[in-house]
Amino acid sequence: MPPRRRRIGPRNPRAAKNRAPNSGATPYRTIQEQEFYGAGQQPRTPNVNSSPGYSRADINNAIDEASQNLSPEKREALRRAQWLWDDEQLLTTRPTNTSYPPRPRTLAAGYDDESQTLFVRFRGRRTGPDEYADGVGYEYYNVTPQEWAKFRDNWSPGRYINSTLNGKPYTPASW
Incomplete structure (x- = not known):
């Protein structure tokens, strides 16, 4: 049995209209997905560590x-x-x-x-x-x-x- 092909893009074609414009997130994430999963990796502050516990x-x-x-x-x-x-x-x-x-x-x-x-x-x-x-x-x-x-x-x-x-x-x- 050949492997299943994964469809690229939003699961729901209507979800494309919910996509945040110019959000910097992955192009196929909807607003709801961004709220649930996060907008992706946030840029690190270049001059301090981002370890939890240190302000x-x-x-x-x-x-x-x-x-x-x-x-x-x-x-x-x-x-x-x-x-x-x-x-x-x-x-x-x-x-x-x-x-x-x-x-x-x-x-x-x-x-x-x-x-x-x-x-x-x-x-x-x-x-x-x-x-x-x-x-x-x-x-x-x-x-x-x-x-x-x-x-x-x-x-x-x-x-x-x-x-x-x-x-x-x-x-x-x-x-």
Whole structure:
């Protein structure tokens, strides 16, 4: 028996007139379907994490506390990274571990004990065989020294970020 073919489009041709014009949702969802299922994936705010439990104020407080408690060495390294594009002193673990060496997710990481801030540089675009340019950096706040040690020693930092660090306040770095 051949497989059943699925019909593309609204189930009810009359439902097409109920479709929201220019809603940005999938073209075949009716207004009722959008209300029931949602309008689709909402765009993420680029400068804060969308983890439940953290408001914008909580994240701003974490950033303020971390920036006030930075050690003098990390403060100077952060200043150099922001103004001189030199993150060698900021990201002391270079390269990070990876479970897939031909395509690592993270390139470098650093940690400040006093502010409990973890700095991570992700990979950017490919520049050659097994070589990647530095990508975007992220700062994770309220990271304990034990979590830093687990991240540093983990065979897959990307999985550790997804399982643990994405539940903490974080922002893209300005460095």
